[in-house]
Every structure is written in C-alpha cells, then in structure tokens.
Amino acid sequence: MIDWHSHILPGIDDGSGNVDESLELLKMQLEQGADTVIATPHFFANDETVDEFAVRRDESFNKLISAAQGEIPRIICGAEVKYYPGISNLNELSKLCIGKSNLLLLEMSMGKWTEYTIRELTEISVSHGVRVVLAHIDRYLKIQSETTWERLYESGILMQVNASFFNELFSKRKALDMLANGGIHMIGSDCHNVRSRPPRLNKAYDLIRKKFSDEFVTQFNEYGYSLLFE
Numbered sequence: 001m002i003d004w005h006s007h008i009l010p011g012i013d014d015g016s017g018n019v020d021e022s023l024e025l026l027k028m029q030l031e032q033g034a035d036t037v038i039a040t041p042h043f044f045a046n047d048e049t050v051d052e053f054a055v056r057r058d059e060s061f062n063k064l065i066s067a068a069q070g071e072i073p074r075i076i077c078g079a080e081v082k083y084y085p086g087i088s089n090l091n092e093l094s095k096l097c098i099g100k101s102n103l104l105l106l107e108m109s110m111g112k113w114t115e116y117t118i119r120e121l122t123e124i125s126v127s128h129g130v131r132v133v134l135a136h137i138d139r140y141l142k143i144q145s146e147t148t149w150e151r152l153y154e155s156g157i158l159m160q161v162n163a164s165f166f167n168e169l170f171s172k173r174k175a176l177d178m179l180a181n182g183g184i185h186m187i188g189s190d191c192h193n194v195r196s197r198p199p200r201l202n203k204a205y206d207l208i209r210k211k212f213s214d215e216f217v218t219q220f221n222e223y224g225y226s227l228l229f230e
Helices: 019-031 050-067 115-128 146-154 172-180 201-211 214-229
Strands: 002-006 036-039 074-077 080-082 103-107 131-134 158-162 186-188
Touching (some): 002 019, 002 158, 002 214, 103 115, 115 131, 201 214
Parallel strands (some): 080 103, 131 158, 158 186
C-alpha cells in the first residue's frame, strides 16, 4: 500500500518537527500496511528556488534515514507544489516530481478555479512532460463545477484524496462512489504529526475492503505502483 501524500520529513515544513516524530509516523504507517510512503513537503515558488528546496529536502531525508533502525516503509521523495498562475513557466518543474516518476503533486487554491487555471493544468503535461496529480481534491469538490471536473478528468489529470474523505461520516459515501467510478486514483494520509494529524490509512482501507473486496484493494494498489514505477 502506498501513502501518496505525507509530511513525514523532519523539520522541513509544518509537518514532523523532528526525527523522532518522523520515525513514529513511519512506524504507524508500517503498522497500517503502508510499504511505500511518498514524502511530499510543501514547495512554494515565492519562498525558494527548486534547487534550494531539493537541498533542504535531501538533507532532511538523509537525516531521517541515518537515524532509522529496524524496518520502515520505503520512502520516496516528492513535493506538494503550491499552484500559482504561471507555474507552467517554471523551468525546473519536473525536478519536483515524485521519485523517478513523472507525477507532480499540485496543491490548488480553495477558490473557484478560472478558465486560465484549467487550461494551464491541462497544458503542463505538454510543456514539461509531467503528469499532474491534484492533491486532496476532496477539499475542492463542492467549489468547482461538474464541467470543470469533467474537463480535468478528460485531460488525464490524476486525483488524490485524503484518507479522511473515507473516514468521516458525511463524506464516506461520496468517497466510495467516486472510487467505484474511477474518480479517485490515489489515497494519502496527509499526516503531519502523531497527535492531531496522524496517518489513518488503515481505517480508510478497512472501509474499502468491506464495501468492495480484498481483490479490489489489491488492484487499486497495483495501479498505483504502476504509476509510480512505470
């Protein structure tokens, strides 16, 4: 199982505050069945360059790996890249992709997306050779129109949701319906810490197994691995 969205790298953003907390988060993820964790610290283009971010991220990653003892999930580095108008002009955008894949996780604004935004999202793959993944789309579902979502799906953009979408009483039915209809491609914990925002992937996948089957979960995860390692 892949945790597609996490803030487990120590001291790099508003996620884990130190190595010990990162190791505790990784232990929790492993116990919940995650064998692969995508580390997606926030990247804001107005704060630093891509290369500066990569240096900070790699230093944090190496510190964590050096301190790890015993079994931990495989960690693959990426970024949660904050979208801004004109992001398609960022020459080094592909350096922010997850691991060696062409998958780029973008965090969108909470407002209604403009026509320019929709066009830019669909054009990024052409200009940069990356495949856009929209982070935690469960936050935006009610804000954007059905036409917007249809256009984004038709453009091949991938959709990631947080485990909380399945775990919360008033959204789990919608989450299951979207999953059944192919509207969800990835699930992430979006964990930040061990107290207020821990990983709860197991609860989400328990619901999915109960609603569908073990085979469904296996196929869903195999699709994820194929995206990550194709």
